[in-house]
Amino acid sequence: MQYLVSVIDDKSNPGSTDRRPAISAFNERLIAEGYWVFAGGLADTDTATVIDNRGEQAVFSDGPFVESKEYLAGIWVWEAPDLDVALKLATEASKVCDRKIEVRPFL
Amino acid sequence: MSDVEEAITQAHHEEWARVVATLTRRFGDLDIAEEAAAEAFATAVERWPADGVPPNPGAWLTTTATRRAIDRIRRENKRDDKHKEAQMVYDSPEPPGDIDDDRLRLIFTCCHPALAMEARLALTLRMVGGLTMPEIARAFLVAESAMGQRITRAKAKIKAARIPYRVPSAEDLPARVTGVLAVLFLMFNEGYLATGPDTDPVRHDLTAEAIRLTRLIRALLPDDGEVAGLLALMLLTEARRTARVSASGELVALDEQDRGAWDATLIAEGHRLVRERLAAAAAGVAPGRYQILAAINAVHTSARDIRDTDWSQVLALYDQLARLDPSPIIALNRAIAVAELDGPEVALAAVDRLEHRLADYHPYHATRADLLRRLGRSQQSRAAYDRAIELAGNTAETAYLTRRRDQLR
Numbered sequence: 001m002q003y004l005v006s007v008i009d010d011k012s013n014p015g016s017t018d019r020r021p022a023i024s025a026f027n028e029r030l031i032a033e034g035y036w037v038f039a040g041g042l043a044d045t046d047t048a049t050v051i052d053n054r055g056e057q058a059v060f061s062d063g064p065f066v067e068s069k070e071y072l073a074g075i076w077v078w079e080a081p082d083l084d085v086a087l088k089l090a091t092e093a094s095k096v097c098d099r100k101i102e103v104r105p106f107l
Numbered sequence: 108m109s110d111v112e113e114a115i116t117q118a119h120h121e122e123w124a125r126v127v128a129t130l131t132r133r134f135g136d137l138d139i140a141e142e143a144a145a146e147a148f149a150t151a152v153e154r155w156p157a158d159g160v161p162p163n164p165g166a167w168l169t170t171t172a173t174r175r176a177i178d179r180i181r182r183e184n185k186r187d188d189k190h191k192e193a194q195m196v197y198d199s200p201e202p203p204g205d206i207d208d209d210r211l212r213l214i215f216t217c218c219h220p221a222l223a224m225e226a227r228l229a230l231t232l233r234m235v236g237g238l239t240m241p242e243i244a245r246a247f248l249v250a251e252s253a254m255g256q257r258i259t260r261a262k263a264k265i266k267a268a269r270i271p272y273r274v275p276s277a278e279d280l281p282a283r284v285t286g287v288l289a290v291l292f293l294m295f296n297e298g299y300l301a302t303g304p305d306t307d308p309v310r311h312d313l314t315a316e317a318i319r320l321t322r323l324i325r326a327l328l329p330d331d332g333e334v335a336g337l338l339a340l341m342l343l344t345e346a347r348r349t350a351r352v353s354a355s356g357e358l359v360a361l362d363e364q365d366r367g368a369w370d371a372t373l374i375a376e377g378h379r380l381v382r383e384r385l386a387a388a389a390a391g392v393a394p395g396r397y398q399i400l401a402a403i404n405a406v407h408t409s410a411r412d413i414r415d416t417d418w419s420q421v422l423a424l425y426d427q428l429a430r431l432d433p434s435p436i437i438a439l440n441r442a443i444a445v446a447e448l449d450g451p452e453v454a455l456a457a458v459d460r461l462e463h464r465l466a467d468y469h470p471y472h473a474t475r476a477d478l479l480r481r482l483g484r485s486q487q488s489r490a491a492y493d494r495a496i497e498l499a500g501n502t503a504e505t506a507y508l509t510r511r512r513d514q515l516r
Contacts, residue, residue, distance in 0.1 A: 001269050082271040083221060084279075105268045 001105065002037060002079055003086045005093065008100040009073035015098035026096045030078070035089060037077040045071045073099060077106075111156045118164040119148060120319070123237030126168050128209035130176055131272055137216075137262045139176050141234060147172035210235070211327050212272050214320070218287045219270045226261040227290050233258055235323075236316045246297065246313055287324065288337050288397065291317050295341050299348070300501050308352050308503030314345055332384055336398030339380035343404035346373035351503075358507035362413040374408045381405040399428045418447040435464040439471055451481040469498035473508060485515045 009015055030036035045064040052059045064071065076093070080086040083103070090101045126147060130140035147168045161167035217230040225247070232238045232246070244254035264270070275283040298313025321338045328334050350368040353359050384398045394402070403424045410416040425441035438461055446454035455478040458471070465471035476491035492512035499505050 082269045082273075083219075084271050084273075084275070087221065103268075107267070 001081065002077055004104045004106060005076035005078055005090060006072050006102040007074040007097050008070050008102060010070050012069055019097055022096045026093065035078045035080055037079050039076045041074040042072060111160060114160040114164065115151055115155060118151065118168060119237055122165045122168050124210045124213060124235045125165060126172050127234050128213040129169055130172055131213060132209050133173070134176055135272070137234065137265060139179060143172040143176035143179065146175045208327055210323065211274050214287055214324065215274055215283055216265060216270060216272050218290045220286055221268065221270060222261050222264065226257055228294060229254060229257050230261045231290055232294065232316065235320060238316065242312070246310060284328065284331060284334065288333060291321050292337060299344060308356060308358065308501055309348055311348070314348065317341060318345060332387055332392060333395040333397045335380050335384055336395060336401045339377045339401035340397050340404055342373045342377035343401060343408050346370040346377065346408065356503055356506060357510065358503040360507065361407065366411060369408065377401065377408070378405055396428060396432055399424055399431070418444050422448060435461045439465060439474060443474060446478060451478040454478055455482065467498060469495045472498065480515060489515050
């Protein structure tokens, strides 16, 4: 079972910026224990571009598709046998990243 | 009720959760288990009057339900092969658990912390308690369709997010048991002080179900002190149920209740459990909040008359509880004991300090109203009663508060 694990940051109350070493160590462990599928941090939402090609021609627009105080700062994909395992890891991840974490199953 | 009807009712009480739990384990799908169990009971209603009650009703129901489930899976497999995969049994690797019972798995799944509290309550009442959707909808005053949706959504999340069907590991068990007890306590309280203008003031179906499920947990986890504490608390509260509402539907406060009408059997059982926990506490096991609340109720139910109440004991227990849980609601209840020991003036000062945190909590205003009344401050008391009546949602309580207000001189 794969889960998308989103790291959520808050523009008005951001998590601490010194988490990189802790996150690296946590990633090492995820890999060693077989949970790690993918991980990546994201650049600022200001760097996003939205493309809408549902109409006659593609429209590009600057910025994220939704402006909000809370935003996606990074993601993981984990392979875990069930939600309890994923939630346990996510509980640790929240401490490691000093940010909120959302766990959502893939179909 | 005929013998057969009685046998069916009894089987429903005793076997529903077991049938749902066994089928969930076997087929890995709550939906299939629930539907097949319902069909098996419907078949029993049809067949038992003619064929007689089978010698082992539980086994009969499980077999019948299993056949129904297999029929459904076959039907759906024919219709949609992709579906098959979704309905495959997933056997999560399971270390030999501390407790091995399908019903426990079912309860822990229904009370999973990843589900919203109201979904946990509804799901537990349906899957473990066997209440029907209309019954649950009525209990929580929501439309049947909304309740149906709530349960469907919860089942879908369990399946999609793969909430495991498993008793939590020993390390997680205490926190998860606490979560289950919170669901059962909420169920009991909603029954004991039902809200809504058209609702019976006490919903015996809910209190009885909460007690039944807590008994079940107790049977499965006999060494858990808080489980024993919650069961004792429920029994000692339930024992006063009939004395608590008058014939005219008005709440009867503890000091005015006919103590002869209390249920002596329930009290004896509750006291037994409290003594068991006191012995454990004496041996050094620190009691949790349910055990302390049960002990407070044991003090009240030990007094033959309100004047015999050992208030200093009650106060000591509230002090202990406040250390564990410094909530303003506990401080409010503590103040009621203070009023008995040190007088209403001291108690009122303590209550007034809680205003900013309990301004919308009707017992805060009801307690103040009573203390002000005892101090002869009628005008202020009346205003407090008005506010309490405005906020109270229980019909019996509103009637009681209204009478007390109108008796003010």
